[in-house]
Structures are given as C-alpha cells and as structure tokens.
Amino acid sequence: MSDLYRKIEEAVHAIRQHTDARPRVGIILGTGLGDLSGVLEGPLAIPYDGVPHMPTPSVESHAGEMVFGSIAHHAVVALRGRVHFYEGYGMQEVTFGVRVLRGLGVETLIISSAVGGMNPLHPLGGIVVVSDHINLMGANPLIGPNDERLGPRFPDMSDAYSAELQELALTVALEERIAVHRGVFVGVAGPNLETRAEYRFLRAIGADIVGMSMVPECIVASHAGMRVLGFAVITDRCLPDALEPVDVPRILRVAAEAEPKLTRLVARTVGRL
Numbered sequence: 001m002s003d004l005y006r007k008i009e010e011a012v013h014a015i016r017q018h019t020d021a022r023p024r025v026g027i028i029l030g031t032g033l034g035d036l037s038g039v040l041e042g043p044l045a046i047p048y049d050g051v052p053h054m055p056t057p058s059v060e061s062h063a064g065e066m067v068f069g070s071i072a073h074h075a076v077v078a079l080r081g082r083v084h085f086y087e088g089y090g091m092q093e094v095t096f097g098v099r100v101l102r103g104l105g106v107e108t109l110i111i112s113s114a115v116g117g118m119n120p121l122h123p124l125g126g127i128v129v130v131s132d133h134i135n136l137m138g139a140n141p142l143i144g145p146n147d148e149r150l151g152p153r154f155p156d157m158s159d160a161y162s163a164e165l166q167e168l169a170l171t172v173a174l175e176e177r178i179a180v181h182r183g184v185f186v187g188v189a190g191p192n193l194e195t196r197a198e199y200r201f202l203r204a205i206g207a208d209i210v211g212m213s214m215v216p217e218c219i220v221a222s223h224a225g226m227r228v229l230g231f232a233v234i235t236d237r238c239l240p241d242a243l244e245p246v247d248v249p250r251i252l253r254v255a256a257e258a259e260p261k262l263t264r265l266v267a268r269t270v271g272r273l
Contacts, residue, residue, distance in 0.1 A: 002147040004092060004099070007053040011096075012103040014052050019044055021068045023077040025270055026106035026226075028097070028217060030082065030113035030233075039267050040069025040076060048081075054100065055093045057081045066097075072271030077101060084212055086191040091141035095220040099150070102224040108165070108273060109221045110229045110266060114255050115211040116193065117234035118203045119183060124237050125258045127180045127265065129169050130161050130230030133215050134186040134207055141216045142223055151223035160222050165229040165269075172268045178261050183208030185232060187215030196240040210238060231266065233258045 021044075048054040048064040057064045063080040070076055079097045083089045101109065115128070122128065146153045166182065173180040186207035188194070194202065194210065202210055209232050221228045235251040235258075 002145065005147050005149060007096070008099045008103045010052045011054060011100045014050070015046060015066070015100070015104065018046055019068050021075055021077070022105045023068065023075040023101075024106060025071075025074055025076045025108050025110065025273065026098075026101040027076060027078040027110045027266065028082055028112060029078055029080050030111075030213060039071060039263055040067060040078065041071065043067050043069040045080075051100070054096060055083045055089055057083050058087050071267050074270055074273060076270065077104060077106065082213060082217075084191075085137060085139065085189055085216070086212060091139050091143070091216055095141045095216050098217050098220045099224070102221075102226060106226065108227045108229070109217075110231065110270070111214050111217055112231045112233070112262065112266070113185075113211050113214045114235040114251060115185065115209040115232040116236050116238040117209055118199055118238045119181075119208040120239060122181050122183065122208065122234055124234055125254050126234045127173075127178065127258060127262055128183045128209055128232040128234065129166050129173075129180055130185045130214070130232055131166060131182045132161060132184045133218060134184065134205065135215050135219070137187045137189045137215060139189075139216075141220050151225065155219075155223040157219070157222055160218055160228060161230050162227040165227060168272060169229060169231070169265065169269050172272060173265055176264055176268055178265050180265070181208075183232075185214055185230065186210050188212060193246050194238065196243055199238045199240045199243070209234065229269070231262060233262060
C-alpha cells in the first residue's frame with residue numbers, strides 16, 4: 001500500500017465516523033467565497049484538523065472545514081478553504097482534499113477561485129467559466145511513483161474542464177440572467193503578484209485569468225477520473241498599462257459582492273446535473 005493511498009483511507013475512515021453520506025458532487029471554495037456552503041441543506045461541518053493528514057489553511061478567509069449537505073436532492077460535500085503551494089505545502093498536500101473527496105465517492109468536482117483578470121473585456125467582479133488551463137506553477141502533483149488504484153500514469157487532459165459541464169453552466173447563467181465569460185486560467189506559484197512584463201507574457205501565451213490554485217486540483221481530479229467544472233471571480237484587474245498596487249481588503253470585498261451570483265449559479269448548475 002502506497003503512503004498516499006494509506007493516508008486517503010485513514011482520512012475517509014475518520015470522516016465515516018461522523019457521516020455515512022455518499023456525495024457525488026464536491027465543491028472547492030476559494031478566497032472570499034467560503035459562504036457558498038451556506039446554500040447546503042442539512043449541513044454537517046467537519047474541521048480539517050479532525051481529519052487525519054488534512055492540511056490546515058493559513059490564509060485569511062479560508063475557514064478550513066469540510067461541509068456535507070445537499071443541493072436540490074444531490075448529496076454534496078464542500079471544502080471550505082484550501083491550502084496553497086506558496087504556503088510551503090507540497091503538491092500532494094495541496095491536492096490531498098481532492099483525493100479524499102474521490103475516496104468519499106465524488107464524481108464531479110466544482111472548483112472556485114479568486115483570480116486576476118488580464119482580458120480587458122472581462123470586468124472587475126466578473127465570473128469566468130474556466131475553459132482550460134496553463135500550468136506555470138513549476139510543479140505537478142503527479143510527479144513520483146504512480147499508484148494505479150488512484151489513476152493512470154499518464155492521464156489525458158484533453159477535456160480537463162468538462163465541455164459538457166461548461167455548456168450546462170453557460171445555459172444556467174443565461175437562464176438566471178447572470179453575466180459570465182469563458183476563459184483560460186494560468187496557474188502560478190505566488191505568493192507575489194506578477195510584474196507588468198509577466199502579465200504581458202501570460203496574456204501573450206493565451207491566458208485570460210491568473211491565480212495560485214485550481215490547476216493542481218484539476219490535474220489530480222482528472223487523474224482520479226472526476227469531471228471538473230471551474231468558476232473564477234475576477235477580484236483584481238491585471239492590465240499592464242493600468243496596473244495598480246494590490247489591495248487585499250478590496251479583493252475580499254469584490255469576492256464577497258460577486259458571491260451571491262456565483263452561489264446561485266453553482267446551486268442551479270448542481271441541481272441540473
């Protein structure tokens with residue numbers, strides 16, 4: 001038994017002492033978006049520090065708990081907060097929560113994140129349905145020995161963000177009259193934000209939005225055979241010729257203002273799965 005496989009089994013066993021729920025949908029809640037878990041019916045929260053091997057977030061606005069419940073009769077589990085590569089965690093730790101969700105039975109993973117917007121057509125506070133990603137984090141969670149019980153050695157990424165789920169999300173957004181955009185996410189290590197030259201480079205290689213998460217989570221979810229749907233909220237605009245110093249309180253405020261729309265969009269999308 002590989003060490004990773006053993007840790008997943010121990011985490012799942014500990015969770016099973018609190019609930020026998022068999023969620024098919026998992027949601028990862030990013031910066032400033034943690035209250036989305038409030039739409040869950042009959043919620044049960046389990047703190048990360050009560051789950052063996054589950055790393056605890058050190059970043060403000062990441063609560064660090066696993067919340068079970070339902071949306072439109074679909075069993076759901078939400079990770080309220082995540083850990084990041086820049087916090088000093090290894091990639092296996094960053095993605096451990098995704099592994100645990102798969103161990104609990106999750107088949108569809110919805111990932112949300114606060115991002116910087118580099119596409120001048122995307123407004124501050126806008127919601128982006130992620131169509132694809134570029135990994136510039138300098139690491140990959142699948143490096144090292146592969147355990148075939150967790151996934152194949154060379155997982156395919158041609159449909160990393162499910163085209164079917166993207167179309168569903170866009171349809172729901174139209175019905176709910178929520179303005180959304182579609183865009184490519186580029187993942188960077190952080191924690192510093194980018195220079196003007198770096199933003200120009202990232203835009204030139206095809207990215208619309210930039211962030212410090214989502215990419216490793218999507219890679220591991222794909223490795224585990226899960227369908228992935230990504231949502232991003234643009235909390236700061238990263239236009240090289242109009243760049244302003246980062247303002248963390250403003251970022252959190254913009255995320256909070258966008259949250260009701262994202263909550264409605266996610267809830268309606270889950271209800272249509």
